[in-house]
Amino acid sequence: MIRFFKIIATLEGVSLLVLLFVAMPLKYIWEMPEAVRIVGMAHGLLFIGYIILAIMLKVEESWAWKKFLIICAASVIPFGTFYIESKYFKTKA
Secondary structure, X not given: OHHHHHHHHHXXXXXXXXXXXXXXXXXXXXXXXXXXXXXXXXXHXXXXXXXXXXXXXXXXXXXXXXXXXXXXXXHHOOOHHHHHHHHHXXXXX
């Protein structure tokens, strides 16, 4: 389950960066809102999956509330999921 969480965390982090640094400039600078619709939907689904998996892992791995809240908060900060992956899941498979 941790391996799957790491994959979703990476995809969620990449989708946030693409949304912020590619799709949003396309929408507001070059007036191409289609990119935000597509990337935004993918990011939303990955975000929901990330949070659901974090909840499942909190129960399964008996995480402390502090660790769980930090992991969840990292999903809304650019590059946050990459930091979490390296800090909390470096030695996990």
